[in-house]
Amino acid sequence: GQQLNQSPQSMFIQEGEDVSMNCTSSSIFNTWLWYKQDPGEGPVLLIALYKAGELTSNGRLTAQFGITRKDSFLNISASIPSDVGIYFCAGPIIQGAQKLVFGQGTRLTINP
Amino acid sequence: NAGVTQTPKFRILKIGQSMTLQCTQDMNHNYMYWYRQDPGMGLKLIYYSVGAGITDKGEVPNGYNVSRSTTEDFPLRLELAAPSQTSVYFCASRSRGADTQYFGPGTRLTVL
Numbered sequence: 265g266q267q268l269n270q271s272p273q274s275m276f277i278q279e280g281e282d283v284s285m286n287c288t289s290s291s292i293f294n295t296w297l298w299y300k301q302d303p304g305e306g307p308v309l310l311i312a313l314y315k316a317g318e319l320t321s322n323g324r325l326t327a328q329f330g331i332t333r334k335d336s337f338l339n340i341s342a343s344i345p346s347d348v349g350i351y352f353c354a355g356p357i358i359q360g361a362q363k364l365v366f367g368q369g370t371r372l373t374i375n376p
Numbered sequence: 377n378a379g380v381t382q383t384p385k386f387r388i389l390k391i392g393q394s395m396t397l398q399c400t401q402d403m404n405h406n407y408m409y410w411y412r413q414d415p416g417m418g419l420k421l422i423y424y425s426v427g428a429g430i431t432d433k434g435e436v437p438n439g440y441n442v443s444r445s446t447t448e449d450f451p452l453r454l455e456l457a458a459p460s461q462t463s464v465y466f467c468a469s470r471s472r473g474a475d476t477q478y479f480g481p482g483t484r485l486t487v488l
Binding site for chain 1: 380407409416417418419420421424426434466468470475476477478479480481482
């Protein structure tokens with residue numbers, strides 16, 4: 265089945281640093297979604313991307329839909345303590361668009 | 377709106393016991409989903425439903441059953457609990473035509 269691979273699996277950074285993470289697939293996706301999961305909570309949608317090459321921002325977060333449609337990137341600028349959590353990419357499975365496949369997540373830890 | 381609510385928040389079961397994880401959404405969403413999240417992993421789809429009376433298997437359905445008698449409720453049943461079912465379970469819902477799923481806070485289940 266379709267799989268999403270996220271990189272890196274974990275990051276340890278200083279407060280104020282910028283963060284970059286990516287998500288790749290062997291298959292084409294028509295939509296990319298980025299979710300954040302706070303400790304002990306369910307995932308919450310951050311950004312949705314619908315078009316190849318699209319660049320979308322949500323505050324300090326910026327995500328891009330890769331031109332090949334097989335990857336997506338998420339950047340966080342000037343990280344703050346509340347950015348701690350796990351970031352997941354997700355995309356709808358083409359043959360059954362109501363189902364999402366998730367990457368394994370990037371765990372972000374911030375040292376104050 | 378309360379969104380997606382799940383009960384219980386925590387549960388410990390003995391091997392062979394059964395239980396039902398409850399999920400309710402008040403957004404009138406057609407689509408509902410059950411995922412499990414194992415430590416350090418992404419979310420894997422157990423079952424999903426596209427509307428009342430209609431359910432289908434996801435990626436990891438073995439050992440679970442679901443029903444969807446109303447639009448609001450989508451309970452997940454474990455008949456014979458096994459240690460491999462120790463996990464955090466998330467319910468989610470989505471409206472027709474939208475890609476974004478809204479998640480509940482999760483149920484942390486331990487089977488000993």
